[in-house]
Amino acid sequence: GQNIDQPTEMTATEGAIVQINCTYQTSGFNGLFWYQQHAGEAPTFLSYNVLDGLEEKGRFSSFLSRSKGYSYLLLKELQMKDSASYLCAVMDSNYQLIWGAGTKLIIKP
Amino acid sequence: GAVVSQHPSWVICKSGTSVKIECRSLDFQATTMFWYRQFPKQSLMLMATSNEGSKATYEQGVEKDKFLINHASLTLSTLTVTSAHPEDSSFYICSARDWTGHNEQFFGPGTRLTVL
Numbered sequence: 086g087q088n089i090d091q092p093t094e095m096t097a098t099e100g101a102i103v104q105i106n107c108t109y110q111t112s113g114f115n116g117l118f119w120y121q122q123h124a125g126e127a128p129t130f131l132s133y134n135v136l137d138g139l140e141e142k143g144r145f146s147s148f149l150s151r152s153k154g155y156s157y158l159l160l161k162e163l164q165m166k167d168s169a170s171y172l173c174a175v176m177d178s179n180y181q182l183i184w185g186a187g188t189k190l191i192i193k194p
Numbered sequence: 195g196a197v198v199s200q201h202p203s204w205v206i207c208k209s210g211t212s213v214k215i216e217c218r219s220l221d222f223q224a225t226t227m228f229w230y231r232q233f234p235k236q237s238l239m240l241m242a243t244s245n246e247g248s249k250a251t252y253e254q255g256v257e258k259d260k261f262l263i264n265h266a267s268l269t270l271s272t273l274t275v276t277s278a279h280p281e282d283s284s285f286y287i288c289s290a291r292d293w294t295g296h297n298e299q300f301f302g303p304g305t306r307l308t309v310l
Contacts, residue, residue, distance in 0.1 A: 118298055127200075127287045127301040128238070172238070180291075182228075182299060186237040 087111045089185035091173050096191045097163055105158045105171050105188045113178020119147050119158045120172040122187065128172055131158070160190075168192045196222045196292045200302030207278055208310055214274045215305045217288030223268035224290035228299060229261075232285045244271045278309045 088110045097103040109117070116135040120128035134140055134149035134156060146159040158171055173185040197220040207213050217227055227244040242252045242263050250263035262274040271290075275282055285306050289299040 116297065120301075125285075125306075127304040130298050130300065133298055176297060180297060181243070182240075184238050184240070 087175075087177065087183050089173055089175060089183055091171075091185045091188045093186070094189045094191065096193060097160075099163055099165060099192055099194050101163050102159065102161050103163060103190065105160075105173075105190065107156045107158070107173035107185055109154050109156070109173070109175045109183070109185075111175045111177045111183055114151060115176040115178065115180055117147075117149055117156050118174045118176070118182070119145075119156075120174065122170045122172060124169075131171075163192050165192050165194070196220075196290070196300040198224075198288065198290050198300045198302040200288055200305055202305060203303060204306040204308075206308045206310065209279050210277055212274055212276045213278055213307060214272055215286055215288070215307075217271045217273070217290070217302050219269045219290040219292075219300075222290070222292050222294070224271075224292065225268060226291045227265060227271040228289045228291070229263060229271075229273050230287045230289065232287060232304075238287065241273075275307065278307070280309045283307055283309045 091107045119131040122128040132147035139148045144161045149156045170187040170189050172187045174182045199218045201216045225246050229241045230238045232238050241256045242250045244250045244263050244265040246265045252258045265271040285304050287304040289301045
């Protein structure tokens with residue numbers, strides 16, 4: 086079956102760095118997405134990786150290793166507004182998104 | 195990025211009534227739209243995939259006669275919750291795929307449905 090695993094919850098301190106991991110097993114691979122979702126709101130797109138390596142976009146970076154079925158989202162210089170759920174999703178061979186359950190990130194002052 | 199609108203943002207209705215939710219892609223054509231449901235503190239659950247001009251593909255366990263989906267144009271898909279009951283109260287979110295980019299899905303702002 087298809088499976089996406091990510092931690093349920095993480096806590097970090099304002100100004101620090103946090104890494105959210107995601108491992109996956111899917112039928113085919115057409116890219117991995119990270120979305121941010123604040124409580125009561127719809128998800129917003131953060132990043133897309135289809136080739137191995139690190140993609141940097143401001144304070145956020147996303148890494149992919151296809152051979153290991155592994156990705157992480159790195160958030161630097163954490164701000165209180167970064168408190169949200171972070172969703173990992175993989176696009177399978179049918180171009181369908183397979184969603185992880187999300188990681189709730191709590192930022193403390 | 196591409197913009198997807200959803201209307202209404204929230205709706206309260208009586209049990210037994212039907213509610214229609216609209217999803218529009220504002221600045222791109224979406225041949226495929228998706229409808230999700232999300233209960234509090236839970237992950238997104240895909241309900242159905244809506245393809246323009248054809249019948250929607252429903253996920254296992256989703257009643258197609260209860261959740262009617264129409265994708266009549268490249269920019270509009272509608273979800274109608276028929277004979278709504280309190281257990282249908284949830285956050286309904288649509289998304290549209292933009293094939294010109296990375297095939298990412300752009301989400302509408304969601305519709306919070308409360309059935310009394």
